[in-house]
Amino acid sequence: MTDKCSQGGRLALLCTIILLFSSQTAMAQTPTLAECAAIQSDNERLACYDRISSARPAAPEEPTAPSGLEIIAPSEPVAAVSIPAPSLIDTAWGFAPDAPKFILATYRPNYLLFARYTDSANDEPFSPLFEAAGSDQDLDSVEAVFQISFKTRLWTTDDRQWGAWIAYTQQSHWQVYNDDISRPFRETNYMPEILVSYRPDLAFGGFHWRLLNLGFVHQSNGRSDILSRSWNRLYAEVGIERGNFALLAKPWYRIPESSRDDDNPDIEDYYGYGELTAIYKAGDHSLALMGRGNIKEGKGAAQFTWMSPPLLGPLRAYVKGFTGYGESMIDYNWKQSTIGAGFALNDTL
Numbered sequence: 001m002t003d004k005c006s007q008g009g010r011l012a013l014l015c016t017i018i019l020l021f022s023s024q025t026a027m028a029q030t031p032t033l034a035e036c037a038a039i040q041s042d043n044e045r046l047a048c049y050d051r052i053s054s055a056r057p058a059a060p061e062e063p064t065a066p067s068g069l070e071i072i073a074p075s076e077p078v079a080a081v082s083i084p085a086p087s088l089i090d091t092a093w094g095f096a097p098d099a100p101k102f103i104l105a106t107y108r109p110n111y112l113l114f115a116r117y118t119d120s121a122n123d124e125p126f127s128p129l130f131e132a133a134g135s136d137q138d139l140d141s142v143e144a145v146f147q148i149s150f151k152t153r154l155w156t157t158d159d160r161q162w163g164a165w166i167a168y169t170q171q172s173h174w175q176v177y178n179d180d181i182s183r184p185f186r187e188t189n190y191m192p193e194i195l196v197s198y199r200p201d202l203a204f205g206g207f208h209w210r211l212l213n214l215g216f217v218h219q220s221n222g223r224s225d226i227l228s229r230s231w232n233r234l235y236a237e238v239g240i241e242r243g244n245f246a247l248l249a250k251p252w253y254r255i256p257e258s259s260r261d262d263d264n265p266d267i268e269d270y271y272g273y274g275e276l277t278a279i280y281k282a283g284d285h286s287l288a289l290m291g292r293g294n295i296k297e298g299k300g301a302a303q304f305t306w307m308s309p310p311l312l313g314p315l316r317a318y319v320k321g322f323t324g325y326g327e328s329m330i331d332y333n334w335k336q337s338t339i340g341a342g343f344a345l346n347d348t349l
Contacts, residue, residue, distance in 0.1 A: 089210040094156075115342070117142050144342075216232070218231075301325055306318070
């Protein structure tokens with residue numbers, strides 16, 4: 001038949017019509033998936049699917065890359081995942097379940113103020129017990145101040161929700177620029193502590209209560225009379241946070257001493273019964289504001305600090321401003337305003 005169709009003329013036209021009709025008939029006879037699925041016999045149903053497959057156009061071949069090159073198919077866009085910032089309190093107190101059980105870490109800020117200026121140097125820090133003792137010390141209004149502070153966890157539960165700690169802080173005021181009186185350390189305060197920490201993990205109003213400390217602290221300047229200053233306190237510390245903001249409230253109770261042993265019987269008039277500290281992290285900058293006092297007596301103090309982003313390793317620029325009573329224990333009843341600048345290793349949180 002094919003040879004005859006190739007001879008041309010009317011026979012060729014008839015062949016063309018027959019081929020077109022056959023093609024249309026074949027297309028019309030191609031079953032659908034639903035029709036194939038309705039066939040009961042497994043062999044016939046499989047043959048039906050084969051007819052559908054053979055009737056479909058072949059998929060275009062994927063492009064091939066020249067030798068030495070690789071074609072990478074474009075991937076679908078991946079939605080950005082927002083990772084919450086780590087908790088300031090959890091990080092500072094090792095509350096994460098995978099945190100080490102035994103920790104040696106910084107506690108209060110460790111810093112060195114190369115220069116701290118005061119508007120009122122305390123040349124005669126002997127009152128109220130010895131008003132007439134001593135003479136003017138001729139102190140400089142500019143001195144250096146440094147503080148070292150660390151804490152270590154001695155015990156914790158497996159979930160790190162409870163912990164027992166000891167801590168130590170030492171602050172020194174150094175008349176390093178005062179050659180006339182042989183550059184002495186004007187005052188050094190020592191503050192050992194023992195405390196228990198707990199993570200309540202409660203949320204309210206967008207804030208998270210993540211810290212409850214109960215502790216005992218001894219603070220003194222380690223000197224003998226006339227210049228001895230010391231007191232012992234029991235305290236609680238509550239810490240809440242929201243994002244980059246944390247608030248620490250610390251009320252305390254002074255353990256009474258006999259009048260014979262009390263170096264500073266009126267210290268609560270100036271330090272009050274607790275302090276409140278607010279901390280805000282603006283990027284890598286850190287701002288902190290502390291306030292304490294005795295409302296009844298109208299005495300107290302405020303302190304503002306700023307830390308820059310890290311400049312060299314953990315080292316940061318540090319500025320500290322203070323106004324009121326009790327920047328050091330020898331000055332507990334002395335009012336002054338100070339400003340200092342230097343470097344710090346760590347923040348409170």
